[in-house]
Amino acid sequence: MHLPTHLHHESVVTGLATVLMFQGLFGVFCGYLWSRYRNIWIVITVHIVVNLAYVDLLLGWLGR
Template identity: 50%
Template sequence: MLAEVSPLSPPLTQQLPDPLTLAIGSLITLLTASVLEEFFYRAWLQTRLEALYGRWPAILASALLFAAMHVSHINPEAIGVGIASVVAAQGMFGLMQGYLWARYRNIWVIILIHTIVNLVYVDMLI
């Protein structure tokens, strides 16, 4: 549901859930997306790719894979625009997070940034 309310998403065709359901969904998103994604894409994958290929190829590869994971949230009626918007938005976010990981190696700051970005849309719904 949270992926359906981005500025580039098509208009909603269903009622929004009540605030408690939205809060519980946000907490689950916090635990899965923010923590698990950053540990996997930055701390595990990018670190290994950096050792093999260098900093920037690793950042680019992990950002593209991060964006590709979000392609499942695309409206089938606008597949071309959907893929382009996911690659642009999630890819750029992945590049930023990848650079921050490569530069500072502080996973908790990166998780905090990811959490804030994920929860921005919740404020728009309430």
């Protein structure tokens, strides 16, 4: 799900670096939420919201 939306760059290396950067930052953010609140449901909810945003962007990208 993550790679097709980000690998439209001219360089595959740039596309992979972009994916790793965004996923890495999101992982750090989720780790911060876990360490701050110690509540897995907050992390799960944030992940669901981000996934829904990606689905909306992907559907818009596909022209639906």
